[in-house]
Amino acid sequence: GKQGTASKSRTGRLKNPFVKVEDRSRHYRPFYLQLPSFPVLNYCVPKPYSPFEVDKKHPPGQKQTQYKQRTKINSDKDCGIPVQLPQKDKKKRGYCECCGKKYEDLQTHLESEQHRNFAQSTHYQVVDDIISKFVYEFVEYKDDAKKIKRTKCST
Amino acid sequence: TAGIKRDIENLYEAVPQLVNVFKIKEKIGEGTFSSVYLATAQLQAGCEEKMALKHLIPTSHPLRIAAELQCLTVAGGQDNVMGVKYCFRKNDHVVIVMPYLEHESFLDILNSLSFEEVREYMFNLFKALRRIHHFGIVHRDVKPSNFLYNRRLKEYALVDFGLAQGTPDTKIELLKTTHSEDQQGSCSQNKPTIALGNGVSVGVTAPKQIAQQSASKAADKRSSSISKIQIKQGRGGKEDSAHHSVQRSVFGERNFNVYSSTYQENTKTKLIKQAKMIDVSSRKLVTKKKIASTKTASNGAARKAASGCPSNLTCDCYATDRVCSVCLSRCQQVAPRAGTPGFRAPEVLTKCPTQTTAIDMWSAGIVFLSLLSGRYPFYKASDDLTALAQIMTVRGSRETIQAAKTFGKSVLCTQVVPAQNLRTLCEKLRGTHSSCKRSQGEVPSKSVNDSALPFAVDKPCAPETLGKQIHHLENFQEGDSALEMKATDMKGWDQVPDEAYDLLDKLLDLNPATRITAKEALLHPFFKGMRL
Numbered sequence: 001g002k003q004g005t006a007s008k009s010r011t012g013r014l015k016n017p018f019v020k021v022e023d024r025s026r027h028y029r030p031f032y033l034q035l036p037s038f039p040v041l042n043y044c045v046p047k048p049y050s051p052f053e054v055d056k057k058h059p060p061g062q063k064q065t066q067y068k069q070r071t072k073i074n075s076d077k078d079c080g081i082p083v084q085l086p087q088k089d090k091k092k093r094g095y096c097e098c099c100g101k102k103y104e105d106l107q108t109h110l111e112s113e114q115h116r117n118f119a120q121s122t123h124y125q126v127v128d129d130i131i132s133k134f135v136y137e138f139v140e141y142k143d144d145a146k147k148i149k150r151t152k153c154s155t
Numbered sequence: 156t157a158g159i160k161r162d163i164e165n166l167y168e169a170v171p172q173l174v175n176v177f178k179i180k181e182k183i184g185e186g187t188f189s190s191v192y193l194a195t196a197q198l199q200a201g202c203e204e205k206m207a208l209k210h211l212i213p214t215s216h217p218l219r220i221a222a223e224l225q226c227l228t229v230a231g232g233q234d235n236v237m238g239v240k241y242c243f244r245k246n247d248h249v250v251i252v253m254p255y256l257e258h259e260s261f262l263d264i265l266n267s268l269s270f271e272e273v274r275e276y277m278f279n280l281f282k283a284l285r286r287i288h289h290f291g292i293v294h295r296d297v298k299p300s301n302f303l304y305n306r307r308l309k310e311y312a313l314v315d316f317g318l319a320q321g322t323p324d325t326k327i328e329l330l331k332t333t334h335s336e337d338q339q340g341s342c343s344q345n346k347p348t349i350a351l352g353n354g355v356s357v358g359v360t361a362p363k364q365i366a367q368q369s370a371s372k373a374a375d376k377r378s379s380s381i382s383k384i385q386i387k388q389g390r391g392g393k394e395d396s397a398h399h400s401v402q403r404s405v406f407g408e409r410n411f412n413v414y415s416s417t418y419q420e421n422t423k424t425k426l427i428k429q430a431k432m433i434d435v436s437s438r439k440l441v442t443k444k445k446i447a448s449t450k451t452a453s454n455g456a457a458r459k460a461a462s463g464c465p466s467n468l469t470c471d472c473y474a475t476d477r478v479c480s481v482c483l484s485r486c487q488q489v490a491p492r493a494g495t496p497g498f499r500a501p502e503v504l505t506k507c508p509t510q511t512t513a514i515d516m517w518s519a520g521i522v523f524l525s526l527l528s529g530r531y532p533f534y535k536a537s538d539d540l541t542a543l544a545q546i547m548t549v550r551g552s553r554e555t556i557q558a559a560k561t562f563g564k565s566v567l568c569t570q571v572v573p574a575q576n577l578r579t580l581c582e583k584l585r586g587t588h589s590s591c592k593r594s595q596g597e598v599p600s601k602s603v604n605d606s607a608l609p610f611a612v613d614k615p616c617a618p619e620t621l622g623k624q625i626h627h628l629e630n631f632q633e634g635d636s637a638l639e640m641k642a643t644d645m646k647g648w649d650q651v652p653d654e655a656y657d658l659l660d661k662l663l664d665l666n667p668a669t670r671i672t673a674k675e676a677l678l679h680p681f682f683k684g685m686r687l
Contacts, residue, residue: 011479018476018569019540021505024560028488031506033540038570041548043583048265050535051528051584052545081663094187097216098247110213110247119213119247126221126329127249130228131242138241139197140175 098123163192166210169248177208187318188212193255205255206240211317213247216375219317220249222329226316227251229327230290235283235311237303256312261299265305266529270647273526275313276304278682280519283313285673288512291325292316295494297518299531318493322512474565496542497521497534501555502667504539504546505564513667516676520662527651527659528584548572549580550665558665577656577663587648641653654681 014020017038023031041051092106098118103109110116159182167174175532176676177194184191192208211220224242241252268276287294294301295318303312321330355358485653490506492499500517502510525531536542543566547555551574559566582588658681664670677687 005512011483012477014476014478017545018567019569020476020478021543021559022473022482022565022567023488023506024563024565026482027485029485030472030478030482031487033538033544035541035544038332038572039536039541041575041580047529047584047586048262048531050530050532052535094212094214094272096214097213097219103214105237106212106214115214115247124217124220124244124246125240127217127224127244130221130224131244133228134239134241136241137199138176138200141178141197142175144265147383149422 162190162292164261165192166192166208169213170210170243170245170250172243172245173208173250177206181521188215196252205257207254207255208252210249211249211251213249215317218329222319222327223316224251225327225329226287226290226292227317228251230287230292232245234286235279235313236286237314239311253314256303256310258303258312259306259633261304261525262531265525265531268306268526268646270651272306273523274685275309275680276526277519277658278311278677278685279311279522280522281673281676282687283311284512284515285677286521287313287319288322288673289516290327291322291512292327292330293320293322293510293512294515294518295320295491296319296498297515297522298495298498299522299525302522320491320510410677440559463574474567476567494518494541496536496539497532499539499542500667501543501546501665502562502564503561504543505559505562507562507667509562509563511667512514512672513670516662516670516673517667519673519676523659523662524581527581527655529586530584542641544570545569546665549575550663551575553666561666561668577659578651578653581656581659582651585648587645587651652681654679657681 014032015034018032018034020032021032022028039052042054043051045051047054093102093104094106095102096109096115097113099109099112110119162182163179166179173179174630177196179194180193181193182190183193189212190210192210193207194208195203196206210224224239227237227239230236237253237256239251239253243250243252248486276687278335282298283302284294284297294313294316296315297313301313303310303314305311319327320332321327325331457573468481468485470479471477472479476489488506488508490503490508491510492503492506494503494514498521500510500514503514523535525533534542534545536545543555547568547570552568552572554574556566556568579588656677658671658679661671661679662676676682
């Protein structure tokens with residue numbers, strides 16, 4: 001939604017209204033945000049919605065269309081709601097701290113050779129050291145054991 | 156629930172030790188970095204107990220996992236900080252076993268809490284924060300879904316140290332910090348070392364593993380254009396969070412908080428996106444960098460990052476409405492920003508490299524603001540600078556700019572917005588503002604024996620205090636009965652003392668150096684009469 005505004009001008013004057021932040025050392029790149037309108041506290045938004053919510057003037061219900069409309073016309077004012085991106089997809093991609101790389105699909109990455117090597121490595125000693133200090137205070141559930149085991153073996 | 160069943164089976168399979176020990180009942184939370192399950196276990200002591208099993212995402216670095224465990228073992232288990240029972244591991248799959256605390260959904264109860272309950276809630280939150288801050292832990296993600304609350308039992312638990320960082324003098328060994336300066340620029344990098352939080356460094360084995368944040372991002376998008384990075388930067392990382400954000404509730408959001416009874420379908424998705432958005436990249440183990448000039452770019456990612464970094468060039472854009480190729484070509488400042496939008500303190504939003512436990516106190520202030528105003532989430536911003544602008548509309552632009560100076564930031568804002576009176580703000584938002592409402596909420600003429608009051612101990616029984624107590628008692632004894640709605644509908648909200656707003660003001664102090672600490676907050680007059 002909002003990507004457009006800041007991107008246009010690489011250099012020059014920022015368009016009002018904007019917020020610009022820069023380290024006082026002046027050694028780092030300033031960062032800024034230009035927005036069509038500055039956020040406003042809106043007391044008319046019904047509880048418990050955020051007073052910065054532009055979408056909640058009416059009780060929940062007929063929102064679907066409003067929402068779409070707003071994202072088009074007013075995308076910057078509404079300071080929120082990243083548009084779309086289906087939950088499922090997002091869930092799968094991420095960054096692997098072990099391998100130091102981004103992945104598009106979690107499962108695929110976990111099965112990659114690099115990750116599997118890491119998973120079986122001694123890097124986890126630091127975790128095991130802590131585990132070794134815990135007191136094991138559980139009793140096994142004897143009766144259900146078989147049933148559960150079977151599920152497990154059905155791979 | 157078919158999906159959840161499969162998740163449970165997968166978990167048994169990934170960590171087979173769980174099979175005979177736990178009966179996993181359901182999934183009670185899912186976040187970017189973990190899933191939490193409710194299970195029962197038979198203890199040697201004899202009883203069967205409910206446990207929360209937190210399954211960490213297998214991409215978590217062992218050092219991070221160990222640090223989380225260490226927070227739980229060292230600081231947890233008392234003063235409303237979640238403890239740990241045990242931990243299971245098989246390869247990269249780690250499951251942390253914690254006692255289960257049944258808890259409310261914040262949104263569900265927000266507008267039914269009595270004022271006294273709010274006082275207790277905040278008191279107990281500060282107890283937990285005092286505890287972790289004493290150990291030099293900066294939680295970084297303080298928010299209602301990470302502070303479990305059982306209203307009936309009056310039990311509380313601060314959870315999730317998955318984003319925690321250490322203070323320079325932290326007592327959590329695995330959060331210990333070594334350095335400081337070499338982490339600030341992002342111009343280029345060395346063969347990477349991993350620093351956890353600001354912490355322990357280890358060499359990364361594979362030479363090509365570059366964890367440098369913006370560089371790898373850019374590389375991944377196959378875009379070498381600096382302007383793209385700048386866009387992200389200018390927008391305070393919005394693209395990043397939008398891209399990766401998934402709801403992040405851990406042992407927190409009951410039923411993922413989306414089944415919350417008061418909400419309808421598309422509200423759910425929005426809530427997920429808003430309230431639980433998290434910046435995944437900020438959780439990346441921070442790559443230690445050396446200052447640019449010493450580096451020869453050894454691969455694509457590094458080259459890209461390095462290309463934009465003549466960091467000593469000056470221009471005249473500073474503190475003006477201009478940007479030019481000179482200032483825009485400097486490297487980005489790297490500062491921790493892990494956490495949840497809307498709960499980030501101004502020094503986090505403006506990338507102040509030195510962040511302290513004060514950021515948690517700000518977040519606690521935001522929770523308090525929600526409780527007093529009846530609004531959750533209170534701030535609604537998808538990027539850091541929008542969040543900052545929203546903060547300005549509440550705390551004042553001049554004040555925000557002033558405070559930012561004290562931590563080394565120049566903030567320029569075209570809009571001049573005044574600071575709000577916190578009482579007026581909260582009362583207007585809560586709807587207890589008008590004077591007619593005030594008279595309506597008069598103390599009911601019901602005689603209550605002083606000794607029956609739970610908080611009568613050392614309290615001067617000013618009429619308003621008494622009123623509060625009466626409301627509280629009624630609320631307690633008669634529960635939800637619709638009949639006494641009239642007597643309790645204000646629940647103390649008509650007589651919120653000045654101390655509440657004074658404390659809120661001190662929590663939302665724009666200057667982290669003067670912001671109230673947890674220890675101080677517990678001694679604030681707002682909590683007069685509460686036992687420490």
